[in-house]
Amino acid sequence: MKLAVRTLLVSSLLIITQFAQAADSLVVFSGRSDKFVKPVINEFSKQTGIKVVLHTGKSTALLNKLNVEGERTDADLFLSNDAGTLQKGSELGLFMETPSAIASQISPNYRAKDNTWVGLSARARVLVINKNNPLAKSVTSVFDLADPKLKGQLGITNSTNESFIAGTTVYMLAAGKDKTKNWLQGMKDNVDGNVFNKHGKIVKTVAAGKLAVGLVNHYYIYRHLDEHPDAPIAIVLPDQGKDGMGVAWNVAGIAITKHSKKRELAEKLINFLVSSDGQKMFAETNHEYPTREGVPASAKVPAAGSFKVADVPMYKLGTQRNETIDLIEAVGMP
Amino acid sequence: MINRTFGALGNSALAVVLFAAVPLWFVISKSSELGLQQWQLLWTSRLPDLLWNTLSLAILVAISCFILGVSAAWWIARFDFPGRRYAVWLMVLPLTIPTYVFAHIYTTLFESDGWIGRVWINIFGDSIAIPDIYNIFGVTLILSLAGFSYVFLMAHSALSVSTQTMEEAARIQGASKWQVFTRINLPLLRPAIAAGLAVVILHVLSDFGAVSMLHYQTFTLSIYLQMSGRFDYESAAGLSLILVLLSLTFLVLERFFRARQRYYTNRQSRKHLLKPVTPLVTALIWSWLGLITLLAFVLPLAWMISWSWDAWMADVISSEFWSYAYNSLLLAVLCATFAIACGLPIALFNNRQRSRYSSALIQVSSVGFVLPGPVVALGIITFILSMLPFLYGGLLALLIALVIRFLPLSVQSQDASMQQLTPSIEQAGRILGATPLENLKRVILPMISGGIASAWVLVFIDTLKELPATLILRPTGFDTLPVRIWIEASEEMLELAAPAALMLVIGTLPVLWIMMKNERKYTT
Numbered sequence: 001m002k003l004a005v006r007t008l009l010v011s012s013l014l015i016i017t018q019f020a021q022a023a024d025s026l027v028v029f030s031g032r033s034d035k036f037v038k039p040v041i042n043e044f045s046k047q048t049g050i051k052v053v054l055h056t057g058k059s060t061a062l063l064n065k066l067n068v069e070g071e072r073t074d075a076d077l078f079l080s081n082d083a084g085t086l087q088k089g090s091e092l093g094l095f096m097e098t099p100s101a102i103a104s105q106i107s108p109n110y111r112a113k114d115n116t117w118v119g120l121s122a123r124a125r126v127l128v129i130n131k132n133n134p135l136a137k138s139v140t141s142v143f144d145l146a147d148p149k150l151k152g153q154l155g156i157t158n159s160t161n162e163s164f165i166a167g168t169t170v171y172m173l174a175a176g177k178d179k180t181k182n183w184l185q186g187m188k189d190n191v192d193g194n195v196f197n198k199h200g201k202i203v204k205t206v207a208a209g210k211l212a213v214g215l216v217n218h219y220y221i222y223r224h225l226d227e228h229p230d231a232p233i234a235i236v237l238p239d240q241g242k243d244g245m246g247v248a249w250n251v252a253g254i255a256i257t258k259h260s261k262k263r264e265l266a267e268k269l270i271n272f273l274v275s276s277d278g279q280k281m282f283a284e285t286n287h288e289y290p291t292r293e294g295v296p297a298s299a300k301v302p303a304a305g306s307f308k309v310a311d312v313p314m315y316k317l318g319t320q321r322n323e324t325i326d327l328i329e330a331v332g333m334p
Numbered sequence: 335m336i337n338r339t340f341g342a343l344g345n346s347a348l349a350v351v352l353f354a355a356v357p358l359w360f361v362i363s364k365s366s367e368l369g370l371q372q373w374q375l376l377w378t379s380r381l382p383d384l385l386w387n388t389l390s391l392a393i394l395v396a397i398s399c400f401i402l403g404v405s406a407a408w409w410i411a412r413f414d415f416p417g418r419r420y421a422v423w424l425m426v427l428p429l430t431i432p433t434y435v436f437a438h439i440y441t442t443l444f445e446s447d448g449w450i451g452r453v454w455i456n457i458f459g460d461s462i463a464i465p466d467i468y469n470i471f472g473v474t475l476i477l478s479l480a481g482f483s484y485v486f487l488m489a490h491s492a493l494s495v496s497t498q499t500m501e502e503a504a505r506i507q508g509a510s511k512w513q514v515f516t517r518i519n520l521p522l523l524r525p526a527i528a529a530g531l532a533v534v535i536l537h538v539l540s541d542f543g544a545v546s547m548l549h550y551q552t553f554t555l556s557i558y559l560q561m562s563g564r565f566d567y568e569s570a571a572g573l574s575l576i577l578v579l580l581s582l583t584f585l586v587l588e589r590f591f592r593a594r595q596r597y598y599t600n601r602q603s604r605k606h607l608l609k610p611v612t613p614l615v616t617a618l619i620w621s622w623l624g625l626i627t628l629l630a631f632v633l634p635l636a637w638m639i640s641w642s643w644d645a646w647m648a649d650v651i652s653s654e655f656w657s658y659a660y661n662s663l664l665l666a667v668l669c670a671t672f673a674i675a676c677g678l679p680i681a682l683f684n685n686r687q688r689s690r691y692s693s694a695l696i697q698v699s700s701v702g703f704v705l706p707g708p709v710v711a712l713g714i715i716t717f718i719l720s721m722l723p724f725l726y727g728g729l730l731a732l733l734i735a736l737v738i739r740f741l742p743l744s745v746q747s748q749d750a751s752m753q754q755l756t757p758s759i760e761q762a763g764r765i766l767g768a769t770p771l772e773n774l775k776r777v778i779l780p781m782i783s784g785g786i787a788s789a790w791v792l793v794f795i796d797t798l799k800e801l802p803a804t805l806i807l808r809p810t811g812f813d814t815l816p817v818r819i820w821i822e823a824s825e826e827m828l829e830l831a832a833p834a835a836l837m838l839v840i841g842t843l844p845v846l847w848i849m850m851k852n853e854r855k856y857t858t
């Protein structure tokens with residue numbers, strides 16, 4: 001009995017003291033898949049000798065954690081796949097400014113107004129179509145997805161998905177609230193149970209011929225084509241042409257936390273990520289577009305600049321976020 | 335003397351309960367920041383749907399767990415068919431698979447190129463669409479498969495210790511077999527079934543994994559979305575408060591019905607003889623048990639093995655994988671041990687007192703289980719940061735949250751095993767001159783050691799599978815198997831999620847074995 005008590009006490013002490021982070025390593029709260037972060041982080045560690053600990057989870061959950069932890073947080077940097085989440089963090093005052101010498105290497109559209117976060121890679125909200133389905137040929141705008149003739153032929157993610165919310169925000173700002181509301185309503189009538197929890201499943205289902213068209217991020221199409229080069233699917237960049245609003249864009253980005261005690265090291269990491277080498281590695285692993293001008297995306301995807309992008313600064317994805325969620329809930333999107 | 339010991343026991347029970355109530359206090363104080371208008375908005379916009387969704391799900395899952403668990407327990411405990419011993423095992427093995435893994439596997443199985451999907455298309459062609467599981471029936475399927483074992487376990491051990499005298503008396507009086515079942519067996523089984531169903535329903539109310547994977551809006555999911563999507567802690571707390579009230583009402587009702595049923599069995603009465611069976615009945619029993627096993631264990635296991643094999647071949651299992659397994663194991667062992675130690679005084683106190691106060695303590699100690707994991711985690715973070723900031727960042731914060739979450743399992747299970755403690759045994763100990771502590775060590779603890787072991791195993795298993803609180807509270811860089819499954823599965827990296835899920839199953843087997851060995855003491 002006594003021995004058991006002693007063992008308990010000793011092990012509790014061990015637990016309390018364990019897991020303190022070493023002084024020379026950076027902690028990154030990461031909302032992006034390890035697989036796409038590790039290569040570039042490892043390269044950074046190799047070049048600088050700075051150790052990086054990845055603490056991976058859902059962006060929003062990690063931001064909550066950061067918010068509640070306050071100055072007790074371990075995190076030096078916050079990495080997210082969604083500009084809306086990054087901007088929310090800025091609004092909550094959780095980040096500190098990145099020096100403009102580093103931030104200004106990225107175009108102002110892709111970072112916070114006050115440089116509290118910096119965009120690292122961009123993804124396009126596009127349509128995936130089945131090439132053999134005649135219905136798909138007439139779809140040239142995201143607003144066509146509300147067309148009743150696509151009933152049962154449309155696949156979307158559920159409306160709590162970060163990318164879905166971000167895309168809807170862009171449409172709301174570019175095309176107006178009423179038009180977006182009608183669009184959501186039309187899609188709700190059209191989906192007929194084809195609401196997926198993963199973008200990858202939409203692409204797969206379209207490739208299998210069960211659906212004509214799906215609303216996805218562009219890289220999911222190329223991920224599928226990497227594995228199934230003969231799949232009968234194609235990308236449609238929606239809302240092009242003179243009157244089109246352009247493709248909705250979203251960026252993944254990074255921020256230094258307000259209470260980081262390793263500011264210099266953190267700046268070094270961001271500096272590496274916005275450099276040409278870092279940009280190429282960060283974006284290419286996931287077929288995304290580098291945000292630094294002059295760094296080309298992978299040859300498989302439509303070249304940046306070859307298509308029209310909706311003129312919405314990325315920080316708006318955060319400032320408009322709650323309004324978008326309200327709209328989505330008012331329609332009752334699944 | 336007696337009073338003083340009661341006092342010490344009562345005080346430690348109260349201390350534990352006060353600590354367990356920290357998340358509840360957090361919920362109350364946060365939701366008090368809600369204005370009247372916001373309450374009205376919540377009431378009109380969300381509550382009706384959430385109440386309906388949550389309650390109907392709980393009822394459906396309870397019904398199907400009752401059918402699966404009681405039928406299996408009845409046959410296994412009463413009929414002597416070949417392979418009976420293995421059948422017990424097969425009925426508890428599904429406990430090793432977390433609900434989010436079940437949900438994930440079943441969504442892929444039901445896709446058009448999944449195993450079930452392909453079989454379906456082969457049989458029905460394209461004329462009948464593959465059933466959609468993103469609805470209440472899909473969630474019911476998954477939560478029932480993941481939960482019926484609790485009902486089975488409780489019903490099975492109750493059936494195994496029950497004696498034949500009453501049934502024989504009824505038969506002699508001319509009751510039919512069915513009458514004996516409904517009027518003798520079911521009422522006798524009621525406490526056990528109620529306890530099993532209570533565990534199932536509490537799991538349903540607090541489930542996060544399956545409902546979030548299948549996007550079925552229950553209280554837990556809605557609370558999580560309020561919190562993480564909108565940073566609206568007040569509304570989340572308001573919804574949590576309603577969920578707690580709902581669950582407590584249910585628990586009080588359950589206790590109320592159970593409290594009126596206390597049986598002391600007479601040890602001298604005759605044990606059951608197993609009924610011999612014909613080959614036809616054997617085939618019937620096994621096809622039912624086989625179907626349950628196929629859906630609840632064999633299919634998921636086959637899926638995990640097949641994807642793990644791919645991972646092994648592709649050589650993606652790194653050394654980090656073993657550290658996730660180690661972390662999970664460490665956490666589960668510590669949490670189970672602490673939860674047992676903390677639960678013992680509460681159960682013991684209730685067993686002695688049987689007062690309103692003591693059962694109120696038990697009710698309050700169950701809040702950890704009915705509050706959604708993320709809310710418990712947030713409550714603990716807030717508490718520790720404001721009261722004990724030096725503890726933050728280590729494993730202890732996570733451990734506290736998990737002990738609070740699973741304390742009810744430990745309390746319920748120990749409390750149930752103490753019901754077998756007849757007052758006369760304790761009195762005998764005292765008459766023979768034992769001090770209360772000696773009595774505890776030499777009479778009570780040995781007698782309820784089976785219950786303690788079961789409680790330890792139940793907490794161990796649930797901790798091993800725990801996801802939402804661990805996601806939020808784990809120390810930086812401390813990943814467990816469930817956390818990795820969650821991360822990899824949400825990125826559709828199945829070849830990385832499957833080995834972790836398989837590892838969970840393998841890690842649970844030894845402790846299940848301990849529990850079943852315990853069980854066997856009664857059955858043979």
